[in-house]
Amino acid sequence: MIQSEHLSRIFTLFPSLSEISEEDWNQEGIKVLQMEPNYIIEEGQFLEFVVMILEGTVRMYKISASGREITLYRIHSGECCPLMTSSVLGETEYEATACVETTGLVLMVPSAIFRAWTDRYPKFRQFIFKSFAKRIVLLSSLLDSINFKSIRGRISEFLIQLSEQTGNSDTLYITHDSMSVELGTAREVISRTLKGLEKEEIIKLSRGKITIANRETLESYIE
Structure with missing residues (x-):
């Protein structure tokens, strides 16, 4: 009962x-x-x-x-x-x-x-x-x-949504493995795309952490 x-x-x-x-x-x-x-x-x-x-x-x-x-x-x-x-x-x-x-x-x-x-x-x-x-x-x-969306667009959208869930914080604690599970794609694809975004100075990567450095440009990639 x-x-x-x-x-x-x-x-x-x-x-x-x-x-x-x-x-x-x-x-x-x-x-x-x-x-x-x-x-x-x-x-x-x-x-x-x-x-x-x-x-x-x-x-x-x-x-x-x-x-x-x-x-x-x-x-x-x-x-x-x-x-x-x-x-x-x-x-x-x-x-x-x-x-x-x-x-x-x-x-x-x-x-x-x-x-x-x-x-x-x-x-x-x-x-x-x-x-x-x-x-x-x-x-x-x-x-x-x-x-229909590019992997760059999907990753950008995911990062912005994750940021919004944490009070629009620019510091996100997530691994490449976790992102591959969330988005259903290979870890290598996630890592390669994130490194490309880092090279453009849109994000910064460190172990278990992603920092959004240029939110406006990241949002522009959302399709």
Whole structure:
């Protein structure tokens, strides 16, 4: 049984869940758990639970046959993974890999119960569909970026976005390996492009750190 303090937080983050009846909340298997960094849910599984994030961050990514990774998106508090919910609703294999990035708290809803709630509660069903729509737009943007933008444009856009996430800081702590995972391209391509930007005095490189030296020019490369 979910404790009352957890329910209060759940309803704040997921208002649509407030329509779930007390009887449905008391079903066996529904629980709140802490998830530790680097816990992984691998692609290809038939999921027994849907994970809804109360706090923390989970990264969703795909791995190619050659072992290269690309980040699809991240989910944070108040969100759940549409690929996970579509897998559960369709009773198909999970089409991505999920990795916990920061220690967090999650609501675990057994798959059968999740399907029943989606059928029974209109507001909850609407929340799930809105989640689908939001991520479809993001994935479409990712595909456009990969297929139509130059690697210089993609890297410039990534650095500016990372800077904005850290309060427009010009100092970014990220490795070339991490960038290759985020952008889904080879480390050598990332390093070569970054060195070209450094040669133009647009950025400065040091171990595990990139400093934006000319933000205006960097932004001009965004396509």
